[in-house]
Amino acid sequence: xxxxxxxxxxxxxxxxxxxxxxxxxxxxxxxxxxxxxxxxxxxxxxxxxxxxxxxxxxxxxxxxxxxxxxxxxxxxxxxxxxxxxxxxxxxxxxxxxxxxxxxxxxxxxxxxxxxxxxxxxxxxxxxxxxxxxxxxxxxxxxxxxxxxxxxxxxxxxxxxxxxxxxxxxxxxxxxxxxxxxxxxxxxxxxxxxxxxxxxxxxxxxxxxxxxxxxxxxxxxxxxxxxxxxxx
Numbered sequence: 001x002x003x004x005x006x007x008x009x010x011x012x013x014x015x016x017x018x019x020x021x022x023x024x025x026x027x028x029x030x031x032x033x034x035x036x037x038x039x040x041x042x043x044x045x046x047x048x049x050x051x052x053x054x055x056x057x058x059x060x061x062x063x064x065x066x067x068x069x070x071x072x073x074x075x076x077x078x079x080x081x082x083x084x085x086x087x088x089x090x091x092x093x094x095x096x097x098x099x100x101x102x103x104x105x106x107x108x109x110x111x112x113x114x115x116x117x118x119x120x121x122x123x124x125x126x127x128x129x130x131x132x133x134x135x136x137x138x139x140x141x142x143x144x145x146x147x148x149x150x151x152x153x154x155x156x157x158x159x160x161x162x163x164x165x166x167x168x169x170x171x172x173x174x175x176x177x178x179x180x181x182x183x184x185x186x187x188x189x190x191x192x193x194x195x196x197x198x199x200x201x202x203x204x205x206x207x208x209x210x211x212x213x214x215x216x217x218x219x220x221x222x223x224x225x226x227x228x229x230x231x
Contacts, residue, residue, distance in 0.1 A: 012194045020194035021201060029183065030202060037168060037179040038206070040096075044103030045164040049157055052108040056115025056156070061141065070116075077113050081106030081167035085174060099171035106167030111160035118152025119145060151222050158215050165207055180206075 012020075024030035059066050059073065084105045088098040122145055130144040146153070172181020180199055187195035 012197065016194045017197045017201065020192070021198040024183075024195065024198060030198075033178065033180045033183045033199075034202065034206065037172065037181070040099060040103065040172075040179065041164055041168050044100050044168065045107060045161060047100075048104045048107035048111060048160055048164060051104070052111025052156070052160060053115050053153060055108070055112040056117075056153075057119055057141070057146070059112065059116045060119035061145075073109055073112055076105075077109035081163065082170040084167075085171055088171075099168070102171040103164050103167045106170075107160040107164035110163050111156045114156025114159055115149070115153050118149040118156065121152065122148040154215070154218060154222060158211070161210065161214065162207070165203075165210075169203065 021030070055073065059070055081102055084102045085098070088101040092098040092101065126144060126148055127140070130140055168179070169181040169184070172179040173185050180203055184196055184199045187193070187199060
């Protein structure tokens with residue numbers, strides 16, 4: 001309604017945004033951008049997830065690691081992901097690697113912090129019982145501690161996915177790289193507000209679809225197996 005009353009190119013109607021979205025889809029621009037971003041996001045998030053979970057478990061299970069690296073990880077996790085881009089460009093130039101560094105650092109640290117908290121919150125009685133039955137070392141970790149902390153680890157993984165998507169858009173915005181972020185920048189450069197809003201709609205749809213595909217079923221299974229389903 002506001003866009004209709006204003007009749008301004010800076011505030012286009014939903015119908016105009018929809019037409020721009022259809023046009024970008026038909027000429028292949030949107031599909032190519034989504035494909036590029038999804039590939040980058042999949043790789044960067046995969047690395048972030050493995051490294052973040054490993055780091056979080058290490059911090060939770062090793063007092064020396066916690067004392068040496070815990071404050072640093074916690075502090076760096078609060079740094080906005082866009083702040084890593086200048087450093088990544090200095091290291092790797094205007095390259096694909098620079099974007100991946102931003103994505104990985106932006107997502108890995110929140111995953112590590114969440115994983116550490118989940119592992120530390122495992123009931124000590126469960127660990128003692130497992131040790132009484134002979135579980136030690138890797139067996140104790142992977143058969144008892146990690147499964148007990150799994151719901152919290154998944155929550156951290158979901159948070160990391162959100163940070164990875166945000167980090168990717170920040171990286172793609174700043175130099176020619178393809179992807180949805182670059183398509184946003186193209187819309188800004190040519191003054192096409194409908195294209196900018198169409199890409200934003202696409203990013204929201206991508207985020208919702210990926211969350212549903214990656215985590216919805218997993219959340220239901222966790223609720224069933226860990227007994228957290230609503231009565």
